[in-house]
Amino acid sequence: MGSARPSSPGPLPMTSPDPAQRPGEFELIAKLFAPLARDAQGAFGLTDDVAVLGPRPGMDVVLKCDSLIESVHFLRDDAAATISRKALRRALSDLAAKGARPCAYLLALALPRWPDMAWLDAFAGGLAADQAEFGISLIGGETDATPGPITITVTAIGHVSRGALIRRNGARPGDLVFVTGTIGDAGAGLALLKDGACAPSEEARNFLLARYRVPIPRLAFGRGLCGLATAAIDISDGLVADLGHIAETSGVRIEIVAGRVPLSAALREFGGEAPRTVLMAAGAGDDYEIAFTAPASEMEAILDLARRTITPVAVIGSVLPGSGVAMLDGTGQEIPIGRKGYMHF
């Protein structure tokens, strides 16, 4: 873990421990974060300034950095272990959609004064659990004091066979449009937290909250898509918005059929009447499912991949000449789409 000397002009404490009864920076790194780097050769036990990644013959290195900010991307009341896992999984999800296999990550953690050792222990515990699940290690990073919200920046690092990365720009007219998992669950989970909306059952509520708090990066499925998919993206801004990114970058039009957008039983319980729920789901974000395009000739291979990786996958539409994204009803009529996704500003 690097040490960046803060030339603090501000009111932050210059000594340790601070009022939150935390140990100092170096002790914190040694106690909480060095164990997460124990098994990674190029991490040097977080006792050096940088991390090193050995070359893998025939492989490209894939990099993605992604920030999670308190009160923007998570709530202070969220469990620390789900906050750290979400920060990590969001970045892993980008690698998944590109067909890359993650191997390591860097962590930059800006901490205000309030998180105490119990919070930090749980935060690191979430990372440890996900490292074991995904076979990755922390290899470097940075901790800093901040007068603002907790800000967690993960740089995920992975590999993909040279040239095999699945881009956004390869969709071609005639391709089919696919999506993994179910759409809109995380958006409903956030609505439950924000608006206190009631889900019809405790089971549905728990499912939707879990989908919001701990997304599932579709890593094994994504890796299998190399050579099958012509374009792919992980759904973070929302199904329609992210398909829009593929349409724009590929120079094509994408049409999806509302009735084919996969919705969970919990979301149907929560959202009621189907068409309205589909529109909400397709405009919400944070799904971290993979939307992708592929020729119909790859259908069997894709279904086989879905079976092998136990990943639900659905065909929801097709690629045409033109531009933009449209949603059609059962009769082929276009359904007006409102807000198409989230912009950060």
Next chain:
Amino acid sequence: MGSARPSSPGPLPMTSPDPAQRPGEFELIAKLFAPLARDAQGAFGLTDDVAVLGPRPGMDVVLKCDSLIESVHFLRDDAAATISRKALRRALSDLAAKGARPCAYLLALALPRWPDMAWLDAFAGGLAADQAEFGISLIGGETDATPGPITITVTAIGHVSRGALIRRNGARPGDLVFVTGTIGDAGAGLALLKDGACAPSEEARNFLLARYRVPIPRLAFGRGLCGLATAAIDISDGLVADLGHIAETSGVRIEIVAGRVPLSAALREFGGEAPRTVLMAAGAGDDYEIAFTAPASEMEAILDLARRTITPVAVIGSVLPGSGVAMLDGTGQEIPIGRKGYMHF
């Protein structure tokens, strides 16, 4: 530039443009940041989810992430172009001290509402200038809204010949201790800003402020140190603190001679009587010079490297068996050292 969908539970604006008269996120990326990625093959013009780094035969990939936070590491009044350059250069300085050659970086930018387009233009302009100076490109990143301070996280990416990275842990008894440039200038520059302390001359003041605001990563010199230095670190926490990291990781004692610590003419003007100024300089941070150890047998090669790269270098002490860092006066007596550097908490 990735788009991480903010599942905003907070009070942030959900639409664009915002009150600061900035364009929306995607337009901002296209206008300001995509040009910074134009020349980098694996950046895809910031139109995809990840960045890709092609393998370089025989080279290791070196990674360092580092955050710069408003009111912690810089002042809001600082010029935007120097803020972005400092964020970039701090991470490059770590690569320099390890002997690595930078090639690219990722940028995660958390922005509150106040920076307007003029500020953002200047911020990107600073990055463009440094990209040209150091031969690197932006290859990916992330922008997010934040209710807190501007938080800039740079992940610097470089290469070093396989196994040639200069670690912290190789210092051996008998080695000499070296440092590049001059020490304490940035600390004095910060003191001028914080305390309104007066420098004796406008020239000295400008020099010290420039050293605080825009550090110089010693990249060419650092690359030349591969095979010469036994251990190295960039001085961010302070000369004594950072030599302490080498001493601890290498399992040695380091003794430096106060009169040999190189001080700039401006710092001597600012700090007055020499011994007190040396102590201040050795405890201040943000120097981003390289402190390193090497056998005396490499002295000629090091001086030759210094000449070729036009880098001032000084011998300031030696490595002994034992532990810790001591500062000696001209008679070999130990000078008591107070606070040994900065901890972030």
